[in-house]
Amino acid sequence: MIKLSKRLEEIVKLIPKGNTVADIGTDHALIACYIAKENISPKVIAADLNEGPLKFAQEQVKAYLVEDKVTARLGDGLSVLSPGEVDTVIIAGMGGSTMRTILEEKPEVVKSLKHMILQPHVGAEALRRWASENGWKIVEEQLVEEEGFYYEIMSLEQGKMEIDDDILYFLGPKLVETKHPLLIPSLDSLLESEKGILSQLANSTNIKAKERADNIKNKWQNVKRVLGWPAELKM
Ligand SMILES: C[S@@+](CC[C@H](N)C(=O)[O-])C[C@H]1O[C@@H](n2cnc3c(N)ncnc32)[C@H](O)[C@@H]1O
Known part of the structure; x- marks a missing residue:
């Protein structure tokens, strides 16, 4: 059986059994090979923008004997797919703004x-x-912690999303609703690093620096309003 990291394992758990899948930015192709091997998906497209990662993906597909189910494709984002070709798209391990561009x-x-x-x-x-x-x-x-880093994973379907408080876009509406056990630890880690940013910004007289500091402080006040945490918020 292919051994997955905790992050990849949580991603795989969210795939509805029987769905055809495209893994965009596949690199090591571990998700693609795993879901083919475990019969979670009957057809998988493993795609990457860059030749090096795609070659690696092709080697993995061969090594794990899943060439009958997994096809590797070279290309930018969703350009490798035609409409209706797969049920589920996975995009993992990139920045949110790159993903947004890929979707747009x-x-x-x-x-x-x-x-x-x-x-x-x-x-x-x-x-x-x-x-x-x-x-x-x-x-x-879902939230996963690996070597001190926290990873947010979201599963989405078509439909209207009711978000009645702006801060939930930052926190994650389902992480708040389910009181995910890693939500506070992940926020704690972010708060510590943003306290460091605030002390650097405090030394600047620049108007933009003040705006940025105010935004950070407002965000944490809103987190406290919704979660009642952190009880002590000195910023
Ligand atoms: C850090 S790896 C993530 C690999 C894997 N998805 C994971 O989560 O472990 C990011 C991969 O995305 C690929 N990539 C970056 N931008 C892309 C794009 N616009 N379209 C397809 N692949 C892209 C990179 O070449 C790289 O192989």
């Missing part, structure tokens, strides 16, 4: 999908806003 560039492919799994390394908030503005709703969210 091929609206006809996005509209034809049943399901998406997005795992941005940063910028999850921008993706949640994109989803809400483009007729997608988050049906499940």
Whole structure:
């Protein structure tokens, strides 16, 4: 059996059994090979923009003996797919703004999908806003910790997303609703690093620096309003 990291394992758990899948930015192709091998998906397209990662993906597909189910394709984002070709698209391990660009560039492919799994390394908030503005709703969210880093994973279906408080785009509506056990630890880690940013910004007289500091402080006040945490918020 292929051994997956915790992050990849959580991504795989969100794939509906029987769905055809495209893994965009596949690199090592571990997701593609695993879901083919475990009969989670009957057909998988493993795609990458760059030749090096695609070659690696092709080697993995051969090594894991899944050439009958997994096809490797070279290309930018969703340009490798025609509308209706797969049920689920996975985009993982890139920044949220790159993912947003990938989704915005091929609206006809996005509209034809049943399901998406997005795992941005940063910028999850921008993706949640994109989803809400483009007729997608988050049906499940997961958080995973690996070597001190926290990864947000979202599973989306077409439909209207009701978000009644702006701060939920930052926090993750399902992470708040389910009181995910890693939500506070992940926020704690971010708060510590943003306290460092605030102390650097405090030394600047620049108006933009003051605006940025105010935005950070407002955000944490809103987190406290919704979660009642952190009880002590001195900033
Ligand atoms: C850090 S790896 C992530 C690999 C895997 N998805 C994961 O989560 O472990 C990012 C991969 O995305 C690819 N990539 C970046 N931009 C892309 C784009 N616009 N379209 C397709 N692949 C892209 C890179 O070449 C790289 O192989």
